[in-house]
Amino acid sequence: MEKKESAKERILRVANELFYQEGVRAVGIDRIILESEVAKASFYRSFPTKDDLVVAYLELHRMRSLAHVEEARERHPESALDQLRFLMRRIAERMSRPSYRGCAFMNTIVEFPEIGHPCHRKALESRNHVWAVVESMAQEAGLPDPRELAEQLRMLWSGAAMVAYINKSEFKPETFSSAALSLIDGQLNAG
Amino acid sequence: MEKKESAKERILRVANELFYQEGVRAVGIDRIILESEVAKASFYRSFPTKDDLVVAYLELHRMRSLAHVEEARERHPESALDQLRFLMRRIAERMSRPSYRGCAFMNTIVEFPEIGHPCHRKALESRNHVWAVVESMAQEAGLPDPRELAEQLRMLWSGAAMVAYINKSEFKPETFSSAALSLIDGQLNAG
């Protein structure tokens, strides 16, 4: 039997859609309350402040990002290099989806530039955490300079996220994945 | 003789520093008026709305970006390939400066996600204009697929700007420039 979605889950689902599609600052509490069909008091019982809701939203994206990394590990348990390649293709595919609106972490950091702000801090921690896991994957691949490659891939990946968001119509997933493979091969051939 | 800085110039200079360092939305009009030591009425005479000031700020960055491209052309008038390489090194150098806070265009687009908003529109147009000039440079370099390379470089360049902003302490200019050269060489060797 399908158990009913709780108020808190409904709020977070609605907030996730609105925050991601329209931006965190652009979406007010009233809008979320209206669309999740919940009372204001009920909302504030689940999330004492808007920041708390934003943190939950970012945590959701952190879990999803880690799930992709985990999927890559399961698909290619024998080769970290294949895991990396799979991850890049998986990312490229996600970025080319119509609903893709960039990286929630980067967008939130830019929307809340103040160092130490709860939203800024959570977004930065999430970004760093996810990337640390990817970097450890590069470490296992037995490359000449895994940190250097990981850093190059982070730049490329971050930029692809921005291009796929800002210049959506021009984004081609193969352009990203072939660039990623080119960087990987570049270091393989150099080493 | 040094002619005195006009009120409008002073406002724009102060606004540029504050908008770039702390974000456009985070900086209020009152703050700019205070720090540029001008009256509110004088401010609104020079810039009828805050959006007008933001547009002027973005125009400033557009001119600066184009100046870098122009410099590359002057330094290596004979080889578009060398122009590209020079530009990448020049960009890397700028990104490693302590005052670097990312790409004004991307940051503004993320801060104003609403399509058609004057600030969003101007930032997008500026970004696209600057990049069209860089892409034409790639076209002249006689590469097998200049559009593909330009697109890859745009991703890398955009991501490097974000990393240099968000993960400032970890950013190394050589990591970016070597990745850019790797992408260029990757296509040169493939062709």
Next chain:
DNA sequence: TTGACATGAGACAGATCTGTCTGTATCTTT
């Protein structure tokens, strides 16, 4: 049935920001 408690609808307070307006001082030009 009834009482305890959660929920819905929405008014309200407080903060913050943009942009207008008023009154005074200063500067330029004739």
Next chain:
DNA sequence: AAAGATACAGACAGATCTGTCTCATGTCAA
């Protein structure tokens, strides 16, 4: 010197957003 334009300081209005509070309604268990 006089007059008109310009600049300054700051009050004020209007909009917007977050978060609190009130009160009516519904739900579930004893």
